[in-house]
Amino acid sequence: MEIVGSMVRQLLNKPEYEDIAKDYAPNYVDHGLGVFAQSAGGQSFDAMATQSMGDPIADIAEDMAAEQKARATYEYLIDMADDPDVIAPLRFLREREVVHFQRFGEIMDYLNDLKDAKKYH
Numbered sequence: 001m002e003i004v005g006s007m008v009r010q011l012l013n014k015p016e017y018e019d020i021a022k023d024y025a026p027n028y029v030d031h032g033l034g035v036f037a038q039s040a041g042g043q044s045f046d047a048m049a050t051q052s053m054g055d056p057i058a059d060i061a062e063d064m065a066a067e068q069k070a071r072a073t074y075e076y077l078i079d080m081a082d083d084p085d086v087i088a089p090l091r092f093l094r095e096r097e098v099v100h101f102q103r104f105g106e107i108m109d110y111l112n113d114l115k116d117a118k119k120y121h
């Protein structure tokens with residue numbers, strides 16, 4: 001989030017700041033130009049966006065899905081961008097989500113190896 005927020009800020013100049021304050025007044029009043037977690041449709045992030053079953057395999061599967069959703073979101077943003085200085089950090093962030101997914105996959109393999117054990121935490 002900080003990388004994306006910094007990138008957007010670097011792409012703006014002072015008159016554009018003033019346009020943001022005017023065009024997005026409610027958001028500007030609440031958050032200034034700070035990064036605020038919400039969907040592209042304006043729905044704020046809250047605890048309902050996270051899931052936990054308390055079951056390691058179910059929770060890791062949920063985490064893996066979240067990493068793929070993040071990857072897809074970065075790909076949509078890359079599709080919309082035409083500035084190479086925007087595309088490069090988005091590609092970096094996309095690749096990071098791929099690595100996260102792979103690391104969670106390694107944990108999933110480990111948990112599946114242990115699932116028949118009496119305790120595996």
Ligand SMILES: [Fe+2]
Pocket residue numbers: 067070096097100
């Ligand atoms: Fe991630």
